[in-house]
Amino acid sequence: MPEHTFTLNGEQVTVDVDGDVRLLWAIRDLLGVTGPKYGCGINVCKACTCHINGKAFNPCSVRVADVGPDDEITTIEGLPTTVGEDLHPMQQAWLDHDVAQCGYCQPGQIMAAVAKVRQARAEGHEVRDEDLDEIRNICRCGTYNRIRDAIRSGAEHM
Amino acid sequence: MNHPRSPHVEPGSGTVERRRFLGYLLAGPTLVAAAQLGVEPTRAAAAVPSVPEPSEVYDLNDLLTLAATPTSNLIAVAVHPDGTASFDMPRAESGQGITTVAAMLIAEELDLPLDRINVTLADARPELVWNQLTGGSNTTIAMYAPIRVAAAIARGRLLKAAAMKLDETVTRLTPHLGVVRAPDGRTVDYGELAEAAAGRETEQLETELKPESEFRVIGTPRNRTDALEAVTGRKKYAMDLDVADALPTMVCRPPTIKGTVGSVNNAAEVRRMPGITDVVAISTGVAVRGRTFGQCVTAIRALDVSWGPGTVDGMSDEDVLADIRKAEIPLAVPDVDPLAETVEGEFTFHFRNNAALEPQTAVADVRSDSAEVWAPLQSPILCQELVAEQLGLPVDAVTVHVEQAGGAFGRRFFSDPVIEAVEVSRKTGKRVKLMWHRVDECRQGRTHPMCTSRIRASLLGDEVLTFEQRHTSVATDYTMGFGEVITAMAGKIPPLGQGNELVYSDTIFLTTVNVPYKFGAVTQLLNEIYEYDTFPSGSNRNLVNPDVRTAQELIVDRIAAKTGKDPYRFRREFVDDERVLAVLDKVAEVGDWGREMPANTAQGITVHKEYKGAIATLVEIDCSPETVNREIRNAVTGPRVTKAVIAVDTGFAVNPRGLEAQMQGGLMDGIAQALTSSLHLRDGVFLEGSWDDYFYTRQWNAPLDVQVVVMPPTTGEPGGAGELGVPSAMASVACAYARATGTMPTSFPINHDALGFAPKPTVPPLPASPTNGLKYAY
Numbered sequence: 001m002p003e004h005t006f007t008l009n010g011e012q013v014t015v016d017v018d019g020d021v022r023l024l025w026a027i028r029d030l031l032g033v034t035g036p037k038y039g040c041g042i043n044v045c046k047a048c049t050c051h052i053n054g055k056a057f058n059p060c061s062v063r064v065a066d067v068g069p070d071d072e073i074t075t076i077e078g079l080p081t082t083v084g085e086d087l088h089p090m091q092q093a094w095l096d097h098d099v100a101q102c103g104y105c106q107p108g109q110i111m112a113a114v115a116k117v118r119q120a121r122a123e124g125h126e127v128r129d130e131d132l133d134e135i136r137n138i139c140r141c142g143t144y145n146r147i148r149d150a151i152r153s154g155a156e157h158m
Numbered sequence: 159m160n161h162p163r164s165p166h167v168e169p170g171s172g173t174v175e176r177r178r179f180l181g182y183l184l185a186g187p188t189l190v191a192a193a194q195l196g197v198e199p200t201r202a203a204a205a206v207p208s209v210p211e212p213s214e215v216y217d218l219n220d221l222l223t224l225a226a227t228p229t230s231n232l233i234a235v236a237v238h239p240d241g242t243a244s245f246d247m248p249r250a251e252s253g254q255g256i257t258t259v260a261a262m263l264i265a266e267e268l269d270l271p272l273d274r275i276n277v278t279l280a281d282a283r284p285e286l287v288w289n290q291l292t293g294g295s296n297t298t299i300a301m302y303a304p305i306r307v308a309a310a311i312a313r314g315r316l317l318k319a320a321a322m323k324l325d326e327t328v329t330r331l332t333p334h335l336g337v338v339r340a341p342d343g344r345t346v347d348y349g350e351l352a353e354a355a356a357g358r359e360t361e362q363l364e365t366e367l368k369p370e371s372e373f374r375v376i377g378t379p380r381n382r383t384d385a386l387e388a389v390t391g392r393k394k395y396a397m398d399l400d401v402a403d404a405l406p407t408m409v410c411r412p413p414t415i416k417g418t419v420g421s422v423n424n425a426a427e428v429r430r431m432p433g434i435t436d437v438v439a440i441s442t443g444v445a446v447r448g449r450t451f452g453q454c455v456t457a458i459r460a461l462d463v464s465w466g467p468g469t470v471d472g473m474s475d476e477d478v479l480a481d482i483r484k485a486e487i488p489l490a491v492p493d494v495d496p497l498a499e500t501v502e503g504e505f506t507f508h509f510r511n512n513a514a515l516e517p518q519t520a521v522a523d524v525r526s527d528s529a530e531v532w533a534p535l536q537s538p539i540l541c542q543e544l545v546a547e548q549l550g551l552p553v554d555a556v557t558v559h560v561e562q563a564g565g566a567f568g569r570r571f572f573s574d575p576v577i578e579a580v581e582v583s584r585k586t587g588k589r590v591k592l593m594w595h596r597v598d599e600c601r602q603g604r605t606h607p608m609c610t611s612r613i614r615a616s617l618l619g620d621e622v623l624t625f626e627q628r629h630t631s632v633a634t635d636y637t638m639g640f641g642e643v644i645t646a647m648a649g650k651i652p653p654l655g656q657g658n659e660l661v662y663s664d665t666i667f668l669t670t671v672n673v674p675y676k677f678g679a680v681t682q683l684l685n686e687i688y689e690y691d692t693f694p695s696g697s698n699r700n701l702v703n704p705d706v707r708t709a710q711e712l713i714v715d716r717i718a719a720k721t722g723k724d725p726y727r728f729r730r731e732f733v734d735d736e737r738v739l740a741v742l743d744k745v746a747e748v749g750d751w752g753r754e755m756p757a758n759t760a761q762g763i764t765v766h767k768e769y770k771g772a773i774a775t776l777v778e779i780d781c782s783p784e785t786v787n788r789e790i791r792n793a794v795t796g797p798r799v800t801k802a803v804i805a806v807d808t809g810f811a812v813n814p815r816g817l818e819a820q821m822q823g824g825l826m827d828g829i830a831q832a833l834t835s836s837l838h839l840r841d842g843v844f845l846e847g848s849w850d851d852y853f854y855t856r857q858w859n860a861p862l863d864v865q866v867v868v869m870p871p872t873t874g875e876p877g878g879a880g881e882l883g884v885p886s887a888m889a890s891v892a893c894a895y896a897r898a899t900g901t902m903p904t905s906f907p908i909n910h911d912a913l914g915f916a917p918k919p920t921v922p923p924l925p926a927s928p929t930n931g932l933k934y935a936y
């Protein structure tokens with residue numbers, strides 16, 4: 001079987017699987033990293049949101065063959081080390097605002113939030129309501145308001 | 159010993175004799191204190207609608223066995239030598255925050271910091287009979303006293319042990335944050351006392367509970383105890399469990415609801431596909447087991463299966479609606495003054511999906527003489543008994559582990575994913591980790607049944623003389639009973655469905671619905687069509703009240719208009735309960751009711767009372783063309799609720815921050831049910847298949863301004879929270895929409911009639927995962 005190598009949370013990993021298998025399943029089922037969640041498998045619920053080279057993306061919709069040794073994949077588990085802390089400021093904001101209910105979507109929400117703040121800044125502004133309206137991650141418990149509050153707080157410390 | 163038999167009360171001193179509670183000290187190596195669950199009749203009766211008399215459904219021998227075990231109904235709080243306490247809770251945590259509430263109750267009575275209390279979810283405990291069911295927003299109501307009693311008994315034992323150790327009298331000792339302090343400053347940690355305080359034999363003890371005036375934890379806003387795990391990705395759901403050799407397993411499902419497997423035409427070929435280990439037909443489809451879920455999806459797409467008919471083949475929304483209309487009980491002609499005016503309305507509520515974000519999952523390990531399963535379950539005892547029956551094993555040979563759920567909303571009352579996983583494990587002789595695809599959830603999952611609600615009110619002058627409501631619904635499956643297979647059997651008494659309707663549906667309807675206004679002669683009746691299992695049905699975050707109350711509140715606005723009164727002032731005049739009046743006034747004040755609103759926007763205001771609580775919701779909605787028609791890729795936009803103010807009185811809020819969260823969530827459900835979320839039945843299948851066509855509230859639908867006011871304590875006893883917020887939220891959105899557009903909506907959700915998406919194919923049953931994910935990176 002073909003081998004595929006990429007960087008996951010700072011470590012080089014190799015999986016031995018058909019290249020058509022989506023990255024989410026390589027991460028979860030083969031590498032045992034379970035922070036990214038399955039919620040739809042077709043890139044609409046965004047529960048599996050991770051970062052690839054610092055940008056938010058959904059590994060349910062990327063073939064493992066389409067990432068390479070130079071690609072750095074970060075899941076929620078690896079987010080704190082990107083800032084050299086025990087918790088990323090966005091995770092701390094999530095705690096401060098007591099966002100999570102069932103918690104299932106929250107790893108993806110946090111990864112999306114970090115990317116959204118960076119995206120806004122790259123465009124020369126802080127996150128605005130219309131930016132937050134663009135976040136597609138579903139929270140079936142309906143924590144949307146606390147998510148918005150937490151993103152603004154987290155951004156202040158990013 | 160801190161054990162006063164009859165506290166001395168000085169006449170006129172204002173001291174009230176405290177209630178004493180009975181609990182147990184259990185024999186063991188460390189301190190374990192316990193209290194009986196469900197023995198206070200007032201609590202049990204109000205929280206759970208009356209269950210059939212046990213004598214009707216229960217073998218006498220079973221009762222005798224249970225009666226012989228006086229400590230069988232206990233919940234227990236343990237204190238460990240490391241200074242922590244633990245509680246194995248016989249309930250399901252699926253986001254409601256009940257593990258946090260339980261920890262707060264223990265922290266209060268035990269005087270131990272919250273972070274030294276571990277609350278876990280108990281395995282199925284059949285001796286609890288119907289006391290291990292998570293539903294009806296009942297957990298805090300049912301657990302409030304027993305958990306505190308157990309913790310208070312533990313504290314008493316710790317003090318006694320400390321008195322021995324410190325050679326002091328108990329009354330001179332002060333417990334505080336896990337340490338017992340003597341007047342001279344000496345201290346001893348709970349951990350050092352845990353073994354000395356342990357019971358040598360099980361004995362019954364009395365205790366007092368802290369009065370509200372001494373609360374330092376209960377009633378204060380606290381963050382969730384499981385939040386750190388959630389935000390770090392460490393929180394484990396059934397799908398994340400590392401059970402050796404429990405390989406990913408999915409099911410290829412039929413193209414129509416409850417279709418059957420005819421033949422599998424290429425099983426051998428599919429079994430040879432990369433990663434696949436097993437292909438086996440089961441009762442509900444064709445199961446595929448493999449190395450990754452992704453390979454299971456690919457294999458399912460390659461399967462060639464001949465399918466047999468389902469239960470509703472060829473039927474569409476309009477057929478079901480026509481059947482409902484045929485079964486509607488006529489509204490009576492009110493026998494009132496001929497000068498009375500009549501206000502009428504008929505409302506349709508479409509099928510809805512529970513749609514928890516974590517799909518159905520179950521891990522199963524079936525052996526020849528035993529079985530072990532792991533799953534998020536609201537009704538684990540029933541699950542255990544069903545699995546035992548399925549495998550022909552004694553109940554105690556089946557272990558059921560209750561996992562934290564990624565949402566439940568009523569769906570996890572039903573054990574069907576476990577039954578499937580067990581069937582696959584038995585047939586393959588291997589462990590499985592079974593997961594439903596999102597499409598399976600929409601198309602073969604449980605649905606809140608389609609229903610109509612008709613109302614006729616008569617009024618004369620300023621009085622409402624009569625108010626009749628006739629609710630007609632596709633049968634709701636209540637055979638999860640109250641969590642126990644024997645009560646569940648009552649729902650299946652032949653002819654099919656009748657038992658369900660008479661025993662459960664009517665009982666639940668009559669014990670949960672009300673009209674919270676002083677309206678003369680009020681009647682409310684339910685009629686159901688079809689058998690309980692024609693559709694895979696179930697209740698969906700709140701039972702019938704989102705629909706029942708929305709219909710009522712729209713008519714109340716009409717009545718108010720007829721009498722020339724403003725919706726708020728009319729309700730003020732007619733609400734039948736002081737607590738409801740207080741929350742109504744609160745939202746009107748905080749939400750600035752009656753303020754000038756631009757064209758195409760409006761406010762809506764409604765109330766609700768249930769679960770021993772009262773709630774009012776004021777919303778503002780924007781139905782302007784630029785808002786309604788705004789475009790977002792693969793999304794429904796439509797009217798937007800821009801603001802919501804909720805005032806809630808649960809009697810007493812154990813954790814106001816958690817209560818606020820439940821109200822925010824209930825609001826999002828109410829918005830979804832009023833505006834966007836429904837299933838379309840066409841030719842025997844639901845057309846929706848994922849989140850891009852089943853439109854639950856998203857960020858772009860959510861109001862930017864949400865305020866929740868938690869009212870000061872009223873009754874002093876906690877009420878339910880999980881479902882309380884939904885009916886009033888849905889009703890207020892509907893009322894606001896009617897006022898903004900000038901047209902009263904009569905069909906929900908309001909966007910149901912225009913199909914806003916291209917349905918996914920039914921064969922193959924699952925879509926391929928896209929490969930262009932990097933294109934959308936940001």
